[in-house]
Amino acid sequence: MQTSLRKTAAALALTVGSALCAQAQTPSTLDNVMQSGVLRACTPGDYKPFSFLRADGVFEGIDADLAQSLATALGAKVSFVKTSWANLMPDMLAGKCDIGVGGISVTTERQKKAFFSTAYMVNGxxxxxxxxxxxxxxxxxxxxxxxxxxxxxxxxxxxxxxxxxxxxxxxxxxxxxxxxxxxxxxxxxxxxxxxxxxxxxxxxxxxxxxxVNPDKPLQYGEMAYLLPRGDVAMKAFVDQWLHLAQVTGEYQRTADKWLR
The missing domain is CATH 3.40.190.10 (Periplasmic binding protein-like II)
Incomplete structure (x- = not known):
């Protein structure tokens, strides 16, 4: 009996170890962006002041500018992927995005399927x-x-x-x-x-x-960036970049440019 238990435990340990090793070897979105030199940012592009697609095909707004900043921090260039609010999550789950931007509200329903960065704005x-x-x-x-x-x-x-x-x-x-x-x-x-x-x-x-009473919203809300579920490395990098953008004043300067 003890021999059988030892064999079972050894097999289980081998299986778990193999799974952890495979997970460790799987490149994160962070690795993929740095290797490709492209940050794919999905955005509906219809939401001023966060992200708006102009007639000339250029995206502008708070999140458009900050996505450029994030890409620079990654040694990459941003490539905006036009989506819609209904298709934002399906596009993220399908692997079309490295990040979702453009005034995305933090919700528990979205949290079930993806990660959020640290919230960068209270916006009810x-x-x-x-x-x-x-x-x-x-x-x-x-x-x-x-x-x-x-x-x-x-x-x-x-x-x-x-x-x-x-x-x-x-x-x-x-x-x-x-x-x-x-x-x-x-x-x-x-x-x-x-x-x-x-x-x-x-x-x-x-x-x-x-x-109507924008300083007293009907419902509390936060804005954050949408990230691939389970990708701890990508979330950690985006959170740190956002923290530095806030403490250096870059974030506030960008927000003021579009909110004034």
Whole structure:
């Protein structure tokens, strides 16, 4: 019996050791990026001030600039991969991305399938409405009423917030994030709830729209970068790079450039 147990234990130890050795030999995303010289950054590119795809094909914004900085720290160049909010996670799981950027909200649902970097911004859910209607939509109870026409974009945390919280308001899922603010401005919808940073930027870009209490969001939220699940080396590097960007002032200078 003891001989049999020893053989079983030895076989188990060999199996575990082989698995650990194989895991150690598997290159991380960090290794792959440094060897290829390319950092593939998936981004929807429709979310000012984080990442926005211009008509000339150039991505701009806070996260576009910071992705360039991260790539430089890795000795690589960034290559942006256009995706959508609905396809962001599938593209990450399919190996099309080394990192996901562009104003990504930290959620437990996303955490089940991927890693997040350390959060770099607190950015809660904030309504944006026509300025004449600001006093009408001060609370979630004010929004979720019969006759209120709410709107949301598909595939991300804005849609989830709307579907979770609206029981009486009429909700429309608008497929184009770039034109969703015009729906409110032109009176075809009454309210859109998004992150405070986007609401503040859009009220500057579209006179007639106002963010409602952006300093007191309806729901707490954080922004972070999406990373391959289980890749501890890549997460550790991104977290350290982000820490240094914050303590040296690089992050704040970049954010101020796009938020002012």
């Amino acid at each position: 859910k904030t309504p944006i409405v026509r300025c004449a209607d600001v006093t009408k939509f001060q609370t979630l109870a004010d929004i979720d009423k019969p006759g209120v026409r709410a709107i949301a974009n598909p595939g991300g945390s804005n849609e989830k917030f709307a579907k979770t919280n609206y029981k009486q308001a009429t909700l429309t899922i608008h497929p184009e994030n770039l034109t969703i603010f015009d729906e409110v401005l032109q009176g075809r919808a009454d309210i859109f709830v998004t992150e405070a940073a986007e609401a503040l930027v859009q009220q500057k870009l579209k006179p007639g729209l106002c963010a």
